[in-house]
Amino acid sequence: MAAPFNLQGRLLAAGKISKSFVNFQNVAPKSFRQCRTNVRLYSSRTENSRKFNIKIKPALRVTALVLGGSYALRQAISEWNRMKVYAGDQARPPHAPSRQVRVDTDHSGLKLTLYQYQTCPFCCKVRAVLDYHGFSYDVVEVNSVTKKELKWSEYKKVPILIAEVAGSKEEVALHDSTVVVSILESYLHDRSTSLQKLNSYYPCLTEKVGRKTKYDFPNKYFVMFQEKADLGSTAKERSEERKWRKWADDHMVHMLSPNAYRTMRESLQSFNYFSEVGEWEKNFSFFERMMVIYVGAAVMYVMGIILKYKYELKDDVRQSLYDACNEWVKAIGKNKQFMGGNQPNLADLAVYGVLNSIEGCAAFQDALKNSKIGPWYRRTKDMVASHQGANPLHSKTQPSETHIAQGKV
Numbered sequence: 302m303a304a305p306f307n308l309q310g311r312l313l314a315a316g317k318i319s320k321s322f323v324n325f326q327n328v329a330p331k332s333f334r335q336c337r338t339n340v341r342l343y344s345s346r347t348e349n350s351r352k353f354n355i356k357i358k359p360a361l362r363v364t365a366l367v368l369g370g371s372y373a374l375r376q377a378i379s380e381w382n383r384m385k386v387y388a389g390d391q392a393r394p395p396h397a398p399s400r401q402v403r404v405d406t407d408h409s410g411l412k413l414t415l416y417q418y419q420t421c422p423f424c425c426k427v428r429a430v431l432d433y434h435g436f437s438y439d440v441v442e443v444n445s446v447t448k449k450e451l452k453w454s455e456y457k458k459v460p461i462l463i464a465e466v467a468g469s470k471e472e473v474a475l476h477d478s479t480v481v482v483s484i485l486e487s488y489l490h491d492r493s494t495s496l497q498k499l500n501s502y503y504p505c506l507t508e509k510v511g512r513k514t515k516y517d518f519p520n521k522y523f524v525m526f527q528e529k530a531d532l533g534s535t536a537k538e539r540s541e542e543r544k545w546r547k548w549a550d551d552h553m554v555h556m557l558s559p560n561a562y563r564t565m566r567e568s569l570q571s572f573n574y575f576s577e578v579g580e581w582e583k584n585f586s587f588f589e590r591m592m593v594i595y596v597g598a599a600v601m602y603v604m605g606i607i608l609k610y611k612y613e614l615k616d617d618v619r620q621s622l623y624d625a626c627n628e629w630v631k632a633i634g635k636n637k638q639f640m641g642g643n644q645p646n647l648a649d650l651a652v653y654g655v656l657n658s659i660e661g662c663a664a665f666q667d668a669l670k671n672s673k674i675g676p677w678y679r680r681t682k683d684m685v686a687s688h689q690g691a692n693p694l695h696s697k698t699q700p701s702e703t704h705i706a707q708g709k710v
C-alpha cells in the first residue's frame with residue numbers, strides 16, 4: 302500500500318498521533334466557520350441594541366437596573382450560601398449525635414464530629430487515631446442509602462470530620478481519612494497552626510469520571526511540622542511510616558471485600574454484623590434495613606468477585622488476606638512491638654483500623670487463626686482502647702504567633 306503523503310497520514314501511520322486527534326483536526330475548520338458566523342451574528346445584534354439603547358426611556362433604564370441588580374444580588378447570595386455549605390460552616394444543620402465518645406483527659410480544645418459508617422475501613426482508621434490520642438468526639442452515623450446527613454456537604458463520602466476549636470465558632474470540614482489523620486497528627490505536634498491553615502496544606506484535586514467525582518489529595522501521607530519540632534522519630538522511620546500507611550490504603554483494604562463477601566452466606570453474615578455494630582435498627586426503617594442487608598449482601602457478593610480479579614487476589618482469597626497479614630508482621634520485625642517501636646505509629650493505626658472494620662466477620666477470625674497477625678492486633682487494640690497516645694495532647698506547643706516553617710514528615 303502506498304505510504305500516505307500528507308503529514309497527518311504519516312503521523313497516524315507512524316503511531317505518533319491517534320485517530321481521535323485526526324478526527325479533531327477534521328472538525329476544527331467546521332467549528333471555525335461556525336465561529337465566524339457567530340461573530341457576524343453577534344455584531345449585528347450589538348448594532349441593533351445600540352440603536353435601541355438610544356431610544357430607551359430613563360424609567361425603563363431604572364427598572365432594568367433594579368431588576369438586573371436584584372438578580373445579581375440573589376445570585377451572589379446563593380453563591381455565598383453554597384460556599385458556606387461547602388466549607389461546612391453555619392449552614393451545616395445540627396445533627397443529634399448517634400453516639401458520644403468522652404475522654405476525661407482530653408485537653409485538645411477541639412470539638413469534633415465524625416460523619417461515618419461504623420464499619421467503613423476508612424472511618425475505622427480515623428476512629429483508631431481519635432481513640433488512641435484520647436480525643437472526645439461525637440459520631441453521626443450516616444444513612445448509607447439516603448445519605449440525608451450529608452445533604453449540606455458537596456463531598457459525599459465518609460469519613461468527614463468537623464473540627465471546631467472550642468469557643469471559636471469557626472468549624473472546618475476535613476475530608477478523606479488519610480488527610481484527617483495527617484491533620485490531627487500535625488495539630489498535635491503544633492497547636493500554633495490553625496486547623497484551617499493545616500487543611501489548606503492538603504489541596505484537593507477533583508476529576509469527573511462519568512457521573513462520579515474522583516478526589517485526590519497529593520500531600521495526604523505527609524504530616525506537617527515546624528522545622529524544629531521533635532517528632533521522636535527519624536526521617537527514615539517517617540518515610541517507612543508513610544510507605545505502610547499507603548500500603549494499608551492501596552493493598553490491605555482491597556483484601557476486605559473479596560474476603561468478607563466470599564460466599565453469599567458469608568456476605569449475609571457480614572451484613573448482619575455491620576447492621577448490629579452500625580446500629581442500623583436505629584438508623585434505618587425495617588424495610589430499609591432488610592433491603593440493605595439482603596440486597597447489599599447480594600450486590601457485595603458479586604462485587605467481591607469483581608474486586609478479587611481487579612486486585613489480583615489468589616483463587617483462595619483467604620490466602621491473599623493471610624499473606625497481607627504476614628507481610629505486615631514481617632515489616633514490623635521481630636524486635637519491635639509496633640512499627641512505631643514501643644508505641645503504634647500512624648501506619649500501625651491505619652492497618653489496625655482497616656482490619657478492625659471486619660472484626661466480627663468470619664474472614665477476620667480466620668486471619669487470626671491462620672496468620673501471625675493476632676498478637677500485634679491485640680496489642681494495638683489495647684493501646685487504642687486505653688488512649689495510650691493521649692499524652693501528646695498535654696505536652697504540645699501552646700498556640701503562639703511563632704514562625705511557620707512547615708516541613709513534611
Ligand SMILES: N[C@@H](CCC(=O)N[C@@H](CS)C(=O)NCC(=O)O)C(=O)O
Binds near residue numbers: 421478
Ligand atoms: N479515600 C477516601 C475513601 C472514602 C470512601 O470511599 N468511603 C466510602 C465508604 S467506605 C464512601 O463514602 N463511599 C461513597 C458512598 O457510600 O456512596 C478516604 O480515605 O476517606
